[in-house]
Each structure stands twice: as C-alpha cells, then as structure tokens.
Amino acid sequence: MRIWIVGIALSLLWAQKSKVTSAALAVQDAEYEKALNFLKDALAAPELLKPKDMAKAYMLRAKAYMGLLLSSKDPQGVLAKYPNLFEEVIISIRKCREYDASKDYENDLKVTAAQAASVLYLKGFELFQKEKLAEARQHFSWAIELYDMIGQKDFYPPYSLRGIVSLQMKDTAAAIQDLEKARALAAQKPIKEDQTLPFVYSSLISAYGGKGDAEKALSIANEARAKFPTDENIRRAELNLYLHHPSLQEKALERFRQELQRDPNNETYLLITAQLWERLNPDSAAAYYKRVLALNPNNVNAHYNLGAYYVNQAAELSVKYNETKDEALQRKYFAQMQENFRLALPHLEKAYEQLPEDLALLQSLIQVTTYLGEEAKAQEYLRKKNALQQKKN
Numbered sequence: 001m002r003i004w005i006v007g008i009a010l011s012l013l014w015a016q017k018s019k020v021t022s023a024a025l026a027v028q029d030a031e032y033e034k035a036l037n038f039l040k041d042a043l044a045a046p047e048l049l050k051p052k053d054m055a056k057a058y059m060l061r062a063k064a065y066m067g068l069l070l071s072s073k074d075p076q077g078v079l080a081k082y083p084n085l086f087e088e089v090i091i092s093i094r095k096c097r098e099y100d101a102s103k104d105y106e107n108d109l110k111v112t113a114a115q116a117a118s119v120l121y122l123k124g125f126e127l128f129q130k131e132k133l134a135e136a137r138q139h140f141s142w143a144i145e146l147y148d149m150i151g152q153k154d155f156y157p158p159y160s161l162r163g164i165v166s167l168q169m170k171d172t173a174a175a176i177q178d179l180e181k182a183r184a185l186a187a188q189k190p191i192k193e194d195q196t197l198p199f200v201y202s203s204l205i206s207a208y209g210g211k212g213d214a215e216k217a218l219s220i221a222n223e224a225r226a227k228f229p230t231d232e233n234i235r236r237a238e239l240n241l242y243l244h245h246p247s248l249q250e251k252a253l254e255r256f257r258q259e260l261q262r263d264p265n266n267e268t269y270l271l272i273t274a275q276l277w278e279r280l281n282p283d284s285a286a287a288y289y290k291r292v293l294a295l296n297p298n299n300v301n302a303h304y305n306l307g308a309y310y311v312n313q314a315a316e317l318s319v320k321y322n323e324t325k326d327e328a329l330q331r332k333y334f335a336q337m338q339e340n341f342r343l344a345l346p347h348l349e350k351a352y353e354q355l356p357e358d359l360a361l362l363q364s365l366i367q368v369t370t371y372l373g374e375e376a377k378a379q380e381y382l383r384k385k386n387a388l389q390q391k392k393n
Contacts, residue, residue: 017042017049017050017053019038019039019041019042020038020039020042020049020053020056020057020060022038023035023036023038023039023042023057023060023061023064024056024060026038026064027060027063027064027067030067030071032064032065032067032068032071033064033068035060035064036061036064036065036068039057039060039061039064042057043057043058043061051099051101052099052100052102052104054095054099055095055096055098055099055100055104055105056096056104056105058092058093058095058096058099059092059096059100059105059108059109059112061088061092062088062089062092062093062096062109062112062113062116063108063112065082065085065088065089065092066089066112066115066116066119068082068085069085069119070115070119086116086119086120086123086139086142089112089116090116090142090145090146093109093112093113093116093146093149096109097109097149110149110150113146113149113150114146114150116142116146117143117146117147117150117152118143120139120140120142120143120146121139121140121143121157121158121161123139124136124137124138124139124140124143124158124161124162125161127139128161128164128165133165133168133169134169136161136165137162137165137166137169140158140159140161140162140165141162143158144158144159144162154185154188154189155185156181156182156185156186156191156196157182157191157194157196159178159179159181159182159185160178160179160182160196160197160199160200161196162178163175163176163177163178163179163181163182163200163203164179164199164200164203166178167179167203167206167207172207172210172211175203175207176204176207176208176211179200179203179204179207180204182196182197182200183200183201183204186200197227197228198224198228198231198233198234199233201220201221201223201224201227201228201231201234201237202224202231202233202234202236202237203237204217204220204224205217205220205221205224205234205237205238205240205241206237206240206241208220209237209240209241209244209245214241214245214247214248217241218241218248218251221234221237221238221241224238225238229268230268235268235271235272238272239272239275239276242276243275243276243279246279249276249279249280252272252276253273253276253277256269256272256273256276257273260273265295267292267295267296267299270288270291270292270295271288271289271292271299271301271302273288274286274288274289274291274292274302274305275301275305278305282309282312285305285309286306286309289302289305289306289309290302290306293306298350298354300350300351300354300355303347303348303350303351304347304348304351304355304361306344306347307344307345307347307348307351307364308344308364309344310340310341310343310344310347311340311341311344311348311364311367311368313340314336314337314340314341314344314371317333317336317337317340318333318337320333321333321334321337337371338371338372341368341371341372342372344364344368345365345368345369345372348361348364348365348368349365352365356384357388359385359388359389359392362381362384362385362388363385365377365381366378366381366382366385369381
C-alpha cells in the first residue's frame, strides 16, 4: 500500500512538472496563451512543485505575458483581454526571484525585466499624458523596481516622472524625494538631451515654494536657470515663486537688475523683470514689456500684459471721469481713456493671434473696440466669445 501511495505521489509530481515543461516548449514556439494555460494548471497546486520548478514556472509566466504583448499587432487588445498583465509580470518576476535560490533563471529574468521596465516606463508616460495620475505613478514605480533589479539604478527619468506625477497629486513629500533623487543621479550620470530634467527643476521650484521653503526653491531656481537659461517652464516656476513670496521680490529685482547689466538684451530676464514690477510699479513693468517687444515683436506675454496695462490705465481714468463734475477735466480724461484704448488694441489683437481661446482676452477686445466705436470688430469678437463659450460648455 505504501509503495502504491508513493507511486501516486511521484506521478502527481511528474504530472505537474510536465506542465511546466510543456509551458517552456510553448513559450519557445511563441504559443504564449497556450503556455499561460499550462502554467495556470501547474501553479494551481504549488505543493506538488519543487522550489526550482516554481522558479521556472514563474519565469516562464513573466516571459509568456511579455511575449504575448510584444509580439502582438494589437497590444491594446492584449491589455484589454489581460487588464492585469503588467501586475502579473511584476508578481511573476518577484516570485521567480523568491524561489530561485541558486539563481538558475537570473539571466532569463533580467531579459524579461528589461523588456517590461521599458514598456512600463512608456505606459506610465502615456497614462500621465491622459491625466490618469494614480495609474501612471504605479507604472513608474514598477519600472523603477525593474530598472533597479537589472542594474540600471542610475536611470533617473522614471524618478523624474514619478516625482512630477506625485506633485500633481499633491503628495509633495513623495514628489521632492523622487525629484531630488533624479536631480542627484543626473548630476552624477547625465543623459544627453534628456527632456525630463528641466521639468525636474521646475517641479522642485514649485514643490519647495509650495511647502514654504522659499530659500531652497530660490537655490534650485538659480541652478536651473544656469543649466536651462531659456526654458519656459523653469522661468514660469521661478516667476510664480517670486509672486507668491513677496519677501523675495526685492531680492529678485536686484538679482535681475544685475543680470541685465551683464546682458541688457536678454529677453527672458527682461520679461521676468517686467512681471516682477507689475505688483510694485505697473509703469515700470510697461517700460520693460516695451523693451521685450523691441527685441521680439511677437512675444505673446509682452503683448498680452502691455495691452492689459493700457486697459487698466483707461479704467483708472474712467473712475476719475465719473468722480469729477468739471467738464474740462471730463474731456481731458475721456481723451486720455480713448488714447489708452487705442494703444491697447494692437497689443491685444497680437496676443489674440496666438491665444484664440482665451476668454478674458476676448472680453478685453470686446470692451476696447466698443469704447473706440469699432462696432463691427466688437460684434465679431462677441460672436467668437459666444462660440468659444458654447464649445467649452
């Protein structure tokens, strides 16, 4: 009887192991779904498999899932059929490493992990663009785990993007941790023409500024500007830092005054200085916007803000006009109002060429053309505003 029982046990063990062998042959023949079915049966009774066989089964499972995805002409269809495919790959890789004490499958696993890491990174970026932030962060986390496993610990773009995602999710502490890691790794081993690094700096400026550490944010901004002097996102993040921390404005104005002494025709520095002056002295801001436009007649920010300046000047004159009963003063104020509206119009129209879906800009154009008596233009801008509102609604 005992011999008979032992014989049955051995036959069961052999049967389970043979399913793993069959899965290996199916993977070799690129019959990945067939392989997954064999492995499903084999792993349904893990107690009948030795650790080495378990390691092999999980290695094959990871390889089959990735083979199924990479060999398909319709990868989105594969992901629709296997919505947890990436998670199953990650679990399989972890399980294989757990059971593979002698590291028999380490090389096979590294090849599959390298494939999966690259795909996960790209998928995370795709989800990020679709604003599926939690899913994007998970995919970047899996990619980081696999890059670390295959020895690419200094590949920092996944940290960069996970940090940016975390910042958008309002998880500032996690964002700073990842962004600082990316910044440190980039300093040690930079990637030529990396597109993510400027975003690392702009995000760090925003993160430190948002948590109230203005001095740290300013330090990052100085480093960022030295590395990427023309990057628009860094410039915007730095400007927002100054605008939200009034204590830094005087320091910022002094620093940019020094910068402009060295480089008086630097369009970026002139624009930042103009925007810094807006809150303190609108007339000084307008003078700097004019200098920007003298260098670049198509600068949309300068046109937009200079147009707004003239509209605001007209609004102040309107208040004075309404407050006085002196007819001579009223005529003077009215003429000055009209002149400011005339000065505003070409700047607003130039800005509108590049910002055709800006409702506030359209409203300003309606106001200005109405005051100037240009009824046809006013009606056309009103029509465009109504159409844009309907489109957005």
